[in-house]
Amino acid sequence: MTTNTSLHKLFEPVQVGAWKLQSRVAMAPMTRCFADDETGVVNPQAVEYYRKRAQDGIGLIISEGTVISPRAKGNPGVPGLYTEEQVESWKPVTEAVHQEGGTIIAQIWHVGRLSHHELSGGQQPQSASAIQAKGYVPRFRKPFDQPEAMSKEEIHEVVNQYAQAARNAIKAGFDGVEIHGAHGYLVDQFNSDVSNQRTDEYGGDLAQRLTFMKEVLRAVIDAVGVDRTIIRFSAFKGDNLDYIWEDPEAAIRTFVEAFREVGVKMIHPSTMNFTQVLADGKTLHQLVRKYWDGLIIGVGSLDPETAEQALAEGTIDLAAIGRPLIANPDYLHRVKAGTPLETYEAEKHLLTLK
Template sequence: MSKLFTSYDLSGVMLSNRVVMAPMTRTRTPSNTANELTALYYAQRASAGLLITEGLPISEEGRGYLYTPGLYTDEHTHAWKEVTDAVHAKGGKIFAQLWHVGRMSHVSIQPGNQSPVSSGEVPATNTTVYAWTEDGKEGPVLPSVPRALRTDEVQRVTQDFVSSARRAIEAGFDGVELMAANAFVFDQFLSSSLNTRDDQYGGSIANRQRFMLETIDALAEAIGGERVGVRISPFGRLYDLQAFDGEEETWASVASALNERTLAYVHLNYQPTITAAEVPAGFGAAFRKAYRGTLIGAGGFTRELAEAELEKGDLDLFAFGTSYISNPDLVERMKNGWPLAEPDRSTFYGVIGAKGYTDYPVFDAGNESLKTVA
């Protein structure tokens, strides 16, 4: 049997295989609260070794998109308990991805219509967020100009992450993943172009990574480092994130700093895509040498590519994204060589209801047809 489908001990959480369902924003909850369809969606995909939820805003301030389910109120906590119960009933494991978008938001969805916050005041101009348009309809809009977080506010945001993590454990999650990737708030602090601060959170590499590391340490103290994962996207170019001076040195420093901590894993999204720069040659191997804990790789993996990487030994687990949208039984399909269904991209975001969400069938090898998953 392929090593991809063998069990893996994730800091005491036993995974049935090395396949991970990647976090994917779906904007499917009109009340910003997980619901019955959310529970069904994740339970359908519970044969993955590990499920990682879509990004869950840790506060109203941390929200950048309409219809994303949060994790900062009692109602949210109760709703996510229904989800984790459904996943665990199917034998699955699930981590909550905790999310603050920073500058990637709009005043129309910020508390009191205030400016979104960031490391500085540089706006994202070559991208959009999903918020309220001028005519009062939902749709893509240019992110608002951010304001720089005050020094004491940086520490307050860290505490918002801690509060959300405690709620995640109360809701039955097996752990949490800190969203420190894809041009959101921690990336904004790491970038020497966006971070224009002159306090202890700006300037040097050590200062620019301080916010992320302090938050990781606070999460570890609150719920245990073995239940904390971190997602990063070195050299990412999503959402108007540009190259910056000292970029390669910054990520080398991050790798070393993460290695000094006891974590469940580091989730590394570093493969070149349409929205990413070319990664320097040998970066993956260098990161593996610097960080000796569990590494999840993400970015365009197929079964064949994952198996080849397993043989190299640089990665331990493999995250699959869009293929999980249309293949709730992705593990079974890959394991048995069954064909994969193509997703309907028009239903990726914003559609309310089951269409393109929980109505994808599983493969029925018995009659070479498909059947609806329950």
């Protein structure tokens, strides 16, 4: 078997924030529904699922989306980080990853309006404004419910829930957290004029709409430290495929200014297609790099060659791989050896642990 020697950046150990990583490859956060639907307790089988990716040499494992409260839930079977039982259930997972020399962080998540009252503890979903999303709840096959506009008291409560979930993540053995601020979920609902028509300090132009995101970031950074906190953001909205920033470069500048204001050091710009040109002949990550000199995680159907080139050029610092890591627990070993990768197939891999 011929070893692939042209992809050295992918396999390079690196210091990122508080973490010494085995490689520059990250495991992208992917909803797997590996928890008890009633309790949000992680299925014990998830231990081996995450262990194998650490064993493969994945540098940074980002967990599946993990909700911060009962009302934050928007999919059946997703795990939580708001009860002691949930915290305890994650400990064998984080211990297994650490035994293999890996690093794992929890993606903390509130879906906002992308839910249904039968999932969110019998209460109506929460959002920036009372604007119903189009579409259906994944794996639930019911339309998104009409959300309630959050009061300022509820906003402060949810900000505190993010901070508590971050503290619980550290208690569970996670090495840090990623705040899910992308793809049309709650943080993104405040960020977007599609879902935020507020007239108070949480509404207005884009810079003003980022107020909620900044409050969440400050609270989480205060809870676990800036060197253990990542923020994920996007132009892509999971419930609105036609949405696009009117001026992508101006929007990115505004986001970067907000990140600098709160002292963030690590960001995860998210897109479905890493090579898609967004504006001025540049991709999302190239535009972000134009204004941001901190850590950038790249994601978006990356293949090894594209990831290697982006790492070598300095566009990104870590390359996040999604579905190929579901289909190939030994992804890095295969890439290094030049062994063909198994193709991801939804029916085959969606609900199987490998």
